[in-house]
Amino acid sequence: MQLTLIRPDDWHLHLRDGAALSAVLPDTCRQMGRAIVMPNLKPPVTTLAQAEAYRERILAARPAGSRFEPLMTLYLTDNTPASEIRAAKASGIVHGVKLYPAGATTNSDAGVTSIDKAMPALEAMAEVGMPLLVHGEVTDPAIDIFDREAVFIEQVFEPLVARLPELRVVFEHITTKDAAEYVARASANIAATVTAHHLLMNRNALFVGGIRPHHYCLPVLKRELHRQALVKAVTSGSDRFFLGTDSAPHAKGAKEAACGCAGMYTAHAAIELYAEAFEAAGALDKLEAFASLNGPAFYRLPVNSDTITLVKEPRTVADELSYGEEVLVPLRAGEMIGWQLR
Ligand SMILES: NC(=O)N[C@@H](CC(=O)O)C(=O)O
């Protein structure tokens, strides 16, 4: 069996920088036409000048002949001036501004401590049509980690959308039934990305036979009922949901540690993993809209003009991949994936 799709894009991707960037970028270039590149570097990409420089480093790291296009983002802080948003919009290279609640995830320390402080930037975004990309989890340590996304919807997301109804918002890497249902009934300027790993695994995967650091990411995997709700959302035919891998590489040593980093590396087999999830749901016919059409429509960009072909031939994933001076353990390391790219 084979499946030809308009070339997909990845609307949520971590490429890192330096040697790590060079190591992981070819995986994405093989399958994706474009990617929304997350700005949580150290230090974060908070200005247009930094985004321009990062974009040049990504373009320079592409394999020869690749036409992959990085779509840049800015990292929103309490102090982002409205003028930076206007300049970013005018540049044509910045396609979104990322809201990390301070402390919510990897390299989010410089993130937003209160929506009020970020209001000048948010108002400018609503005005110029710059999408806000949201890591939607509250950071209150008193809130159970499995509830942080659902609580974020009522405490932050709904009030923000009520205050700035024109703002275009992507609820990134949604993991709950609550978020899937919220986005499906919200107004047309609200959308969501969904990862392959949240479509394929529930929280049991964190503890199969022992603690599994390579299945730890944020937002953390949830109960099976949530996984099922995400599958239902992406296969529903709604154009509000689109592909965003949240492929988030960390060196093996940083994951297999007493306090391991959050993030799964999935870019080596992104579209193959999504094909497995859609096939399991009997909805392979819905994959192309999710992977290749809904994202460009939301971001007001053209659809890619070429195609990729997947064949249903299982392959074994490598145990480790090179990651600069270090190594990286990809999702499914040493195990099978049902599809491969021709
Ligand atoms: N998803 C993750 O678990 N980690 C991401 C950050 C993020 O997307 O929240 C990373 O940068 O490592």
Ligand SMILES: [Zn+2]
């Ligand atoms: Zn995130």
Ligand SMILES: [Zn+2]
């Ligand atoms: Zn991410």
